Amino acid sequence: MTTAGDIMHRGAQWIPAHETLDRAAQLMRELGVGALPISDANERLCGILTDRDIVIGCVALGRDPSKVTAGEMAQGTPRWIDASADVTDVLHEMQEHRIRRLPVIENKRLVGMISESDLARHLTDEQIVGWAESVYARSSTTH
Secondary structure: OOEHHHHOEEOOOOEEOOOEHHHHHHHHHHHOOOEEEEEOOOOOEEEEEEHHHHHHHOHHHOOOOOOOEHHHHOOOOOOOEEOOOEHHHHHHHHHHOOOOOEEEEEOOEEEEEEOHHHHHHHOOHHHHHHHHHHHHOOOOOOO
C-alpha cells in the first residue's frame, strides 16, 4: 500500500498566523514553494496561504503585505491527511475538495505536503487524469 507519507514532500514548514504576508513571501522564496500551511498559537493547522492569495487577496487590493497577517488570509476549513492514509484517500480528499496541495500530519504535527508535482511523480497516468478532471473541472455554476 502506498501512503501519503510515501509520496509527500518532506520538510514542509508552518507560517504562524501572526506572521505578515511579506514574511510569508520571503519564506516561500527561501523554501522554493508556492504555499505554506498556517498554524495557530498551538501549532494546529488553521489554513493554507498561497502565493496567489498574497497577490490577489492583498497586493491587488492595494493592501500592505507588511501589515496583513497570514491568519487574516486563512479562510474556510483547512484540509489535511494523516501520513498513514492510503494514496486513494489522498486522491479522494483532494478531488472532493478540489484542492491542489494537502498538508500531511503525523501525531498532530506537520510532516510534509502533497502537491501536484508529488502526484505526478508517484501516481499512474490514469490516477493523475482522474484527479485533474475532478480538481480542474469547471463547476456547473461557473461561466
